Amino acid sequence: AQSVAQPEDQVNVAEGNPLTVKCTYSVSGNPYLFWYVQYPNRGLQFLLKYITGDNLVKGSYGFEAEFNKSQTSFHLKKPSALVSDSALYFCAVRRNTGGFKTIFGAGTRLFVKA
């Protein structure tokens, strides 16, 4: 069975500070990992993905995430937060072999204060 845990309901950071949104996962076999963002009254948008290769992946809007196989984590990071980054962030996982079901975490609301 696949599952995703986002332990923080909300993350608060000041503009210009680094941010981290945490995600841990459980999946049989090797994972495909994703981060999506949802702005108010907008559909979910893809941010970045880990398929294979370099554990540090870079995505849209300056976001990056680090895949840590031993800790089964895929934390989302950004060196300098913007007020416009305030949104709902979802981590997702899918098995990379024979897998098609993408499972999402419950989401973390990021609030960046000016």
Add this chain to the structure above:
Amino acid sequence: DTGVSQNPRHKITKRGQNVTFRCDPISEHNRLYWYRQTLGQGPEFLTYFQNEAQLEKSRLLSDRFSAERPKGSFSTLEIQRTEQGDSAMYLCASRSDREKLFFGSGTQLSVL
């Protein structure tokens, strides 16, 4: 590429009525998903199609829910005898091969 299109955007219905939603995926995508999202929660997997074949349906889904993708293009999701607990945002997404999911804007269902 016009993105994933969902209709209607909003649906208000009375308890016990049937509703049907439509999803038009990105044309070259052979994989199509339906998810349900309630306020403050992540998308919950409902069902998955590869071309016209429905390969998985969530065990959480009651028999009142049915989905089709008759020609491997657009898909419909029908809910029979709606209940207030069915009120949610219903999301459609499509993808090709190993790629990311592309989501539509969703259909917001309100059951009165």
